[in-house]
Amino acid sequence: MNASFSLFELDMGQLTRLARAEVPLELEADALPESMPPAFIARLSLRLAEQGVPAPWCCTFLIRRTRDGRFVGACGFKAALEEGRVEVGYGVAPEARGEGAATAALRALIQKAFEAGAQAVLAEVEPHNHASLAVVRKAGLRWAGCRVDESGDEVEQWLRRSAD
Template sequence: MTELRTPRLRLHPIDTAEGERIVGRRAGVGDDWAEDFPFDGDVLGVKGFLAATAAHGDRRPFGHYRITRIADGKAIGGIGFKGQPDNGCIEVGYGLAPSARGNGYAAEALAALLGLAAEHGLSRVVAETTGDNVASRRTLERAGFRHTDTNGDFFGYEVLLSAPSPSTPAR
């Protein structure tokens, strides 16, 4: 599976071995991580990826991606799909190491993931965050999501996708 690229980021699809290194917080040969990567939220997301992979096999392209900053080659977070598409819809989750926050990286990575979802014919992407996570809510809105509902402490968001035109190049 090819990695996704944005002007400032590479989104690399992880495999089980890399996922286990992230969960164990043990960089391997060739891993170049920011000092505060992986953080707790990323470990949690990768655990979900590993459980889904163990239960259902390789789910790419609807898996988990390591976010790497092109400028210095450091891994700074993760982003991925939670599960597989259902009736043209899929959920996403993301997180950045504290040192990488506040630079628009999460919205940039989300835009790349939305493009991938559209290329695979999906029509809707949803996400959820806590109401007190104002930064995440703003990130979702910058990436084109709109607030759809509130359930207790959780705020639901969605973005409706257009199918890519026939001239849209494949990744």
């Protein structure tokens, strides 16, 4: 990861509190508003862990800004490795956007994925989300097509293969 940001892995207790929409007390003072993962993401990580999905696929990470130690966002894998591919997700607090946190976090997730045996990393981005489209491009993902997601919205699929 670049020197400006690092990943902080949430433990099961912290994920349990986040799943109840509570910010863990030990993280609260260092967290920017809207930097914590939403409750449904914490519940997903807990469910994957309960199913025996190994790390890193069941992990959720906070993105920590090095210069002040503040948590500026979150990222992680959305499911277990399947047929050599894993999907990633990320989000950054509004006041920290534009600092490179999402790009740094995505690059770190890609590295973790490849080190853990993935052959491809997928990110799905809504076509109007220009900031996220810039992030996936900067992180070396390539456009791989479009699909309609579960809520009926079109999303662009961006992929990076370990051979790239």
